[in-house]
Amino acid sequence: xxxxxxxxxxxxxxxxxxxxxxxxxxxxxxxxxxxxxxxxxxxxxxxxxxxxxxxxxxxxxxxxxxxxxxxxxxxxxxxxxxxxxxxxxxxxxxxxxxxxxxxxxxxxxxxxxxxxxxxxxxxxxxxxxxxxxxxxxxxxxxxxxxxxxxxxxxxxxxxxxxxxxxxxxxxxxxxxxxxxxxxxxxxxxxxxxxxxxxxxxxxxxxxxxxxxxxxxxxxxxxxxxxxxxxxxxxxxxxxxxxxxxxxxxxxxxxxxxxxxxxxxxxxxxxxxxxxxxxxxxxxxxxxxxxxxxxxxxxxxxxxxxxxxxxxxxxxxxxxxxxxxxxxxxxxxxxxxxxxxxxxxxxxxxxxxxxxxxxxxxxxxxxxxxxxxxxxxxxxxxxxxxxxxxxxxxxxxxxxxxxxxxxxxxxxxxxxxxxxxxxxxxxxxxxxxxxxxxxxxxxxxxxxxxxxxxxxxxxxxxxxxxxxxxxxxxxxxxxxxxxxxxxxxxxxxxxxxxxxxxxxxxxxxxxxxxxxxxxxxxxxxxxxxxxxxxxxxxxxxxxxxxxxxxxxxxxxxxxxxxxxxxxxxxxxxxxxxxxxxxxxxxxxxxxxxxxxxxxxxxxxxxxxxxxxxxxxxxxxxxxxxxxxxxxxxxxxxxxxxxxxxxxxxxxxxxxxxxxxxxxxxxxxxxxxxxxxxxxxxxxxxxxxxxxxxxxxxxxxxxxxxxxxxxxxxxxxxxxxxxxxxxxxxxxxxxxxxxxxxxxxxxxxxxxxxxxxx
Numbered sequence: 001x002x003x004x005x006x007x008x009x010x011x012x013x014x015x016x017x018x019x020x021x022x023x024x025x026x027x028x029x030x031x032x033x034x035x036x037x038x039x040x041x042x043x044x045x046x047x048x049x050x051x052x053x054x055x056x057x058x059x060x061x062x063x064x065x066x067x068x069x070x071x072x073x074x075x076x077x078x079x080x081x082x083x084x085x086x087x088x089x090x091x092x093x094x095x096x097x098x099x100x101x102x103x104x105x106x107x108x109x110x111x112x113x114x115x116x117x118x119x120x121x122x123x124x125x126x127x128x129x130x131x132x133x134x135x136x137x138x139x140x141x142x143x144x145x146x147x148x149x150x151x152x153x154x155x156x157x158x159x160x161x162x163x164x165x166x167x168x169x170x171x172x173x174x175x176x177x178x179x180x181x182x183x184x185x186x187x188x189x190x191x192x193x194x195x196x197x198x199x200x201x202x203x204x205x206x207x208x209x210x211x212x213x214x215x216x217x218x219x220x221x222x223x224x225x226x227x228x229x230x231x232x233x234x235x236x237x238x239x240x241x242x243x244x245x246x247x248x249x250x251x252x253x254x255x256x257x258x259x260x261x262x263x264x265x266x267x268x269x270x271x272x273x274x275x276x277x278x279x280x281x282x283x284x285x286x287x288x289x290x291x292x293x294x295x296x297x298x299x300x301x302x303x304x305x306x307x308x309x310x311x312x313x314x315x316x317x318x319x320x321x322x323x324x325x326x327x328x329x330x331x332x333x334x335x336x337x338x339x340x341x342x343x344x345x346x347x348x349x350x351x352x353x354x355x356x357x358x359x360x361x362x363x364x365x366x367x368x369x370x371x372x373x374x375x376x377x378x379x380x381x382x383x384x385x386x387x388x389x390x391x392x393x394x395x396x397x398x399x400x401x402x403x404x405x406x407x408x409x410x411x412x413x414x415x416x417x418x419x420x421x422x423x424x425x426x427x428x429x430x431x432x433x434x435x436x437x438x439x440x441x442x443x444x445x446x447x448x449x450x451x452x453x454x455x456x457x458x459x460x461x462x463x464x465x466x467x468x469x470x471x472x473x474x475x476x477x478x479x480x481x482x483x484x485x486x487x488x489x490x491x492x493x494x495x496x497x498x499x500x501x502x503x504x505x506x507x508x509x510x511x512x513x514x515x516x517x518x519x520x521x522x523x524x525x526x527x528x529x530x531x532x533x534x535x536x537x538x539x540x541x542x543x544x545x546x547x548x549x550x551x552x553x554x555x556x557x558x559x560x561x562x563x564x565x566x567x568x569x570x571x572x573x574x575x576x577x578x579x580x581x582x583x584x585x586x587x588x589x590x591x592x593x594x595x596x597x598x599x600x601x602x603x604x605x606x607x608x609x610x611x612x613x614x615x616x617x618x619x620x621x622x623x624x625x626x627x628x629x630x631x632x633x634x635x636x637x638x639x640x641x642x643x644x645x646x647x648x649x650x651x652x653x654x655x656x657x658x659x660x661x662x663x664x665x666x667x668x669x670x671x672x673x674x675x676x677x678x679x680x681x682x683x684x685x686x687x688x689x690x691x692x693x694x695x696x697x698x699x700x701x702x703x704x705x706x707x708x709x710x711x712x713x714x715x716x717x718x719x720x721x722x723x724x725x726x727x728x729x730x731x732x733x734x735x736x737x738x739x740x741x742x743x744x745x746x747x748x749x750x751x752x753x754x755x756x
Contacts, residue, residue: 012061012070018080019120021133022068024061031073033123033133034061038115040140045069047137049112052444053103055123055133069115071133074443079122079130079156087159087177090184094214097153099130101207104145107135108203113142119155129426129446146203150191157184162192170194183213234407235417238381247325250275251422254318264310265605266639269301269612272317273641279616281320282313284510299588300616302609306596315362319346319369323511326376336512337519338379341460342372343511344504344520349456351496356448356486363445364452367431371453373418374403374411374432382407400434410434439485455482459497464523501528578728585617586734593741603749608639610738611715615641618735620717620725621697626652627705627713633657635667635713644695651694656711661688663702667714670706672736675699677722698722703739707746715739 012024012032022034037060048056055071062068079096082088088096100122107114114134123131136142154162158176165171170192173185187209189197200206238244257267273279279301286304287297298304305313323339349368350361358364379386385406392402400410407414412434419429431449442448455478462474479490488496501524508521589610596606607625615623624640637652654663662683666673678687678698697718705712719725727735 010059010061010070014063018078019118021120022063023073024070031075032058033071033073033121034063034068035071035115035121035133037067037069038136038141038143040069040136045137047112047135049103049107049110049135051103051106052129053100053132054107054112054135055131057135057137071135073133074123074125074131075440076123076125078120079124079152080119082124083119083155083159088156090157090180091214093153093156094184094210096130096156097149098207098210098214100132100152101149101203101210103130103132104134104149105203105207108145111138112136113138113140114145114148116143117145117148117152119152119161122152129430146191146200146206147193149203149206150188150193153188153191157188187213234382234409234414235421238377238418241381243325244381247322248422250321250325251318251424254314254321255422255424257314265302265305266608268305268310268314268317269608270641270645272301272313273612273616277324278317278320281324281510281512282316285316285320285507286313288507288510297588297591299585299592300609300612302605302612303589303592303596306601306605306609311360312362315366318366319343320511322369322373322376323513326380327512335376335379338372338376339511340504340508340513340520341464342369342376343508343513344463344500344524345369345372345453345456345460347500347503347507348459348497349452351500352452352455352459352486352488352493353448355488355492355496356452358448358452360445363428364449367428367449367453368456370415370419370424370428371432371457372411372415374413374415377414377418378403378407378411435481438481441485451482451485455486455493458482459493463497463501463527464520578730582617583728583730583734585613586731586738589613589617590734590737590741593738593745597741597745597748601745603745604639606745607742610742611639612641613738614715614717614735618701618717618725618727618731619719620701621719622648623715623717624649624652625705625713625715626654628656628711635663635711637716638713640716648694648696652696652716653690654688654714655690659688660686661691662686663688663691663714666702667704667706667711670704672704672732672739673702674725674727674732675702676725679722697725699725701725701727701735703735705739705743705746707743712743712746715742 011027012034013027014022014024014034016023020036024032024034026032033055045057045059048054055073057069058072059070060067061070087093100117104114104117113136115136117132117134121133123133125131134143134145134148151162154170154173157180158171158173160171160176162170170189173180173188186197187206190200190209191206198209200209239248253271254268257264257271272282282301282304283298286308298307301313323343327335327339346365346368349371350365353361353364378389389399389402389406392405393399397405403410403414409417412432415432416429419432427446427449430446431453433450435450435454439447439451439454442451458474458478458481462471462478465471465474475490475493479493483489483493505521505524505528513521593606593610596609611623611625614620620642622640622642622645624637624642624645626635626637628634629636632653633656635654635656637649640649656667657664662673662675665671665686675683675687676699678684678692678700697720699722700716700718703715705714717725
């Protein structure tokens with residue numbers, strides 16, 4: 001059977017027929033799904049909807065004189081095969097339906113019609129991401145995708161497609177699924193166009209209804225939907241502890257920020273800045289030798305995101321949060337050693353990704369670390385079971401078997417259960433799965449990440465094995481199992497490990513893993529020919545390079561010290577001397593802004609970088625930038641950092657009237673104002689009523705933004721206690737310099753306008 005495009009003919013071998021589709025294999029070995037041609041007029045059929053769910057249409061083929069469309073496919077079972085064994089659980093069906101809707105909505109929004117949607121056209125692979133063969137070239141007449149999705153939901157919930165009787169009536173959903181709640185029944189019937197059900201005009205409306213339904217169902221967490229799997233039981237045991245919910249919140253806060261968020265820099269910086277220790281570690285890592293190649297010192301989280309990228313900084317933070325939470329425990333020694341193993345494995349995975357040409361190295365790094373999530377969680381929350389697993393492994397039992405005997409699940413399955421509870425991305429969850437055999441060539445990101453994570457873990461195990469014969473055997477096993485899929489030689493695997501080991505020893509201190517006289521880091525130092533801490537003591541080891549820091553790292557640490565020095569300490573009310581650490585932090589930001597102004601930049605990103613420095617270096621409760629609203633004739637809070645900032649911003653609304661309060665005086669005269677105490681006799685009558693009502697601090701700094709005598713906005717920073725915000729001469733001068741740089745940036749990015 002041949003493809004019909006003679007210019008580049010593809011030969012397909014028919015493998016299996018399913019309904020009105022054929023599973024076929026192309027001559028180069030890849031799989032294709034052949035579906036009937038609905039009568040397309042286009043001659044150039046190939047199209048790709050640009051979404052993981054949408055299978056690319058690669059061309060057409062002829063079977064017995066009839067044209068069929070060929071979609072690029074993969075290994076796995078079809079949804080029809082899955083449903084042949086019975087219906088799906090309610091939650092499973094809704095979640096799968098939402099994933100398919102995500103792809104279908106994307107396809108329609110970018111202009112592609114969709115062909116028929118049916119269970120035979122849905123592939124279920126091991127990456128938790130379905131594939132739908134339905135996209136059609138732009139300009140073609142598509143099928144009714146809304147009805148198709150409704151029929152698919154019906155099929156998943158009942159195990160049978162919605163076949164109407166001679167009168168056009170559908171089978172009763174409650175009759176087929178007795179425990180189906182009325183709301184989900186109404187959604188499905190609405191998608192099928194039943195007159196008594198809600199009417200959906202677009203796929204987006206159906207998607208929104210399912211999202212609301214799922215959110216409500218998960219919030220209720222009814223016993224009828226409770227997952228009773230062994231992984232879920234372990235998860236519930238962890239949720240009853242004090243530590244796991246805190247870890248879940250920390251990971252969740254980062255995970256909820258996506259690359260699609262319009263204000264992703266603000267959101268990410270805000271989450272990181274809430275944790276002083278995390279802020280310090282992210283900045284030290286950003287200035288380490290691994291990332292120093294990007295040039296210049298990085299002294300703010302905002303600058304780190306601008307220079308290194310959103311994904312890189314988010315990945316750094318997730319790794320740091322995981323290790324920080326899981327090493328603060330009574331078993332800290334064992335946990336730090338296991339965390340060091342995960343850290344090393346993550347860097348091996350990153351090196352493998354780099355040498356394989358994978359585009360997102362930090363994604364590979366996070367996958368390498370989270371692949372060992374189950375091991376870390378077991379040691380932290382199920383210490384007795386972990387000890388017994390180690391005893392069994394030492395006695396010769398395979399780790400997977402030992403874990404199942406003690407926990408009921410493997411380490412990987414436990415990690416995946418927790419990843420699903422945290423709503424981690426599907427490809428990150430799938431990277432936690434063990435690759436037991438020789439893997440197939442990777443087809444998409446999920447395949448690649450699982451390869452990097454598994455190979456990184458096994459190379460870590462081989463490197464840390466006792467004796468050269470065991471290490472050599474381990475490397476050969478990884479080469480034989482993964483070398484072909486990774487397209488890497490044994491030498492490249494060894495170079496990856498060597499490079500990762502150097503990075504591990506260089507960056508371990510940033511992760512709080514530097515003080516080890518034995519264990520993983522000591523082993524790596526020994527293999528590298530460096531003295532261990534046990535041999536020379538901490539001072540000698542530091543001299544050997546374990547905890548060395550670049551000048552940029554030192555600058556970053558200094559830049560963050562003011563908060564550490566002032567947190568929890570009594571304020572010196574009359575302090576007016578310049579503080580060297582504050583001056584250094586402000587001066588470093590001035591340099592960062594100068595470099596940024598020479599490049600292409602987003603104005604809001606640069607303003608956030610300035611604002612973050614003011615917030616952190618001065619140790620204020622909150623800092624914000626407010627800009628003029630012509631419609632409201634007021635200066636309105638736009639974005640900021642600090643205490644309760646999301647609620648504070650909308651309350652910060654300074655009317656531009658003729659009131660002679662301190663704000664209007666500052667703006668009208670373009671003068672910077674530092675109010676030591678809003679309740680002092682000299683100033684209290686100049687503090688406006690609106691300001692006293694919004695929960696602001698008793699001492700604050702105002703720096704107007706005035707351009708060509710036009711009021712544009714202001715910088716504002718406050719502290720709770722009166723007279724607690726005092727600035728030295730250099731400190732105030734540098735704050736003004738930053739404000740002036742902001743004005744320069746606004747001039748560069750804002751075209752001149754008429755009027756005042």
